[in-house]
Amino acid sequence: MRGCLKGLRVLITDPVDDLILETLHGAGLEVDYRPTISRGELLNIVEGYDALVVRSRTRVDREVLERARRLKVVARAGVGLDNIDLRVASERGVRVVNAPAAATQSVAELTIGLLIAAARRLAESMELARRGVWKKVLGTELYGKTLAVIGFGRIGRRVAQIAKAIGMEIVAYDVVNIDEHAVKLGAVPVYDLYEALRKADAVTLHVPLTPKTRHLISWEEIRTMKPGVILVNTSRGAVVDAEALLWGIEEGIIGAAALDVLEHEPPATEAERKLAEHPRVILTTHIGASTVEAQRRVAEETARKLLEALAEAVGCP
Numbered sequence: 001m002r003g004c005l006k007g008l009r010v011l012i013t014d015p016v017d018d019l020i021l022e023t024l025h026g027a028g029l030e031v032d033y034r035p036t037i038s039r040g041e042l043l044n045i046v047e048g049y050d051a052l053v054v055r056s057r058t059r060v061d062r063e064v065l066e067r068a069r070r071l072k073v074v075a076r077a078g079v080g081l082d083n084i085d086l087r088v089a090s091e092r093g094v095r096v097v098n099a100p101a102a103a104t105q106s107v108a109e110l111t112i113g114l115l116i117a118a119a120r121r122l123a124e125s126m127e128l129a130r131r132g133v134w135k136k137v138l139g140t141e142l143y144g145k146t147l148a149v150i151g152f153g154r155i156g157r158r159v160a161q162i163a164k165a166i167g168m169e170i171v172a173y174d175v176v177n178i179d180e181h182a183v184k185l186g187a188v189p190v191y192d193l194y195e196a197l198r199k200a201d202a203v204t205l206h207v208p209l210t211p212k213t214r215h216l217i218s219w220e221e222i223r224t225m226k227p228g229v230i231l232v233n234t235s236r237g238a239v240v241d242a243e244a245l246l247w248g249i250e251e252g253i254i255g256a257a258a259l260d261v262l263e264h265e266p267p268a269t270e271a272e273r274k275l276a277e278h279p280r281v282i283l284t285t286h287i288g289a290s291t292v293e294a295q296r297r298v299a300e301e302t303a304r305k306l307l308e309a310l311a312e313a314v315g316c317p
């Protein structure tokens with residue numbers, strides 16, 4: 001493959017691990033690293049590039065793809081492809097590659113961390129400690145409680161496996177058949193979202209963002225949940241309707257919410273801003289895949305797949 005990719009130009013528009021840059025340089029590509037590029041600048045320069053590397057910040061929509069006349073490959077250094085218009089990419093013969101499994105363990109570990117933090121009200125206790133106020137906050141155990149895992153894919157299954165070790169009962173909900181996986185992990189498969197929500201002491205979301213999962217958790221779903229339930233979202237912010245969530249917390253239906261993601265990051269709507277400041281909400285800054293290990297794995301897999309896809313696109317031997 002080596003010499004044959006020489007001179008092809010790659011634009012990287014989000015922060016990525018150095019390993020991606022080193023690998024692409026090593027293959028003879030010309031690499032422009034612009035991790036904070038604005039939308040306007042991207043639209044101005046994208047036509048000069050053969051490949052684009054993005055994370056979740058850069059929107060690769062019809063406008064970008066139509067301007068990118070030389071573009072052969074879009075590489076998403078991570079999992080979710082919701083910021084890339086796959087239909088337009090396919091229409092224009094642009095290949096899209098990603099690193100689907102690289103962050104599974106990191107996101108699963110964060111999910112369990114958030115679940116424990118919510119159950120033990122860590123944020124409130126840490127705030128008291130910071131202020132020198134040695135007051136107890138009363139939490140709950142997870143042992144023996146039921147966790148509904150919504151979306152029983154790679155991350156959902158890993159979360160279930162770890163939660164099992166804590167002694168939780170798992171109900172797993174998905175739109176595809178998950179019987180085999182569920183049996184293997186000692187989880188109960190259910191194919192009705194409301195049944196899963198009714199049973200759960202804690203709910204954790206692991207679906208991709210699609211038109212069908214946008215606001216999957218909204219007023220009606222929250223009304224179905226047990227009072228005091230914990231809601232964890234490390235999938236995509238828009239899977240939860242922020243206004244409904246705020247209502248659910250204020251009504252006491254949701255005892256605590258732990259969110260790594262919001263529909264707008266940073267918070268942009270009134271409901272999101274109120275959630276960010278709410279004492280019963282733990283909010284992190286979309287750090288699910290932000291570990292040394294996950295970023296290395298993402299970098300290796302993204303660079304390898306990008307080079308393979310470029311080689312195929314230009315007909316390298």
Ligand code: NAD
Pocket residue numbers: 079080081100101103104107150151152153154155156173174175176206207208209212213234235236260261286287288289290
């Ligand atoms: P996956 O594709 O392995 O699993 C997703 C599962 O959701 C699949 O089993 C699929 O059938 C199911 N699903 C799809 N639509 C559904 C619906 N309407 N109802 C119920 N289930 C549905 O994906 P994954 O690797 O487990 O990733 C899960 C999520 O985690 C994605 O949203 C991804 O973007 C997100 N993620 C977040 C971070 C982060 O930094 N917080 C990092 C990586 C991934």
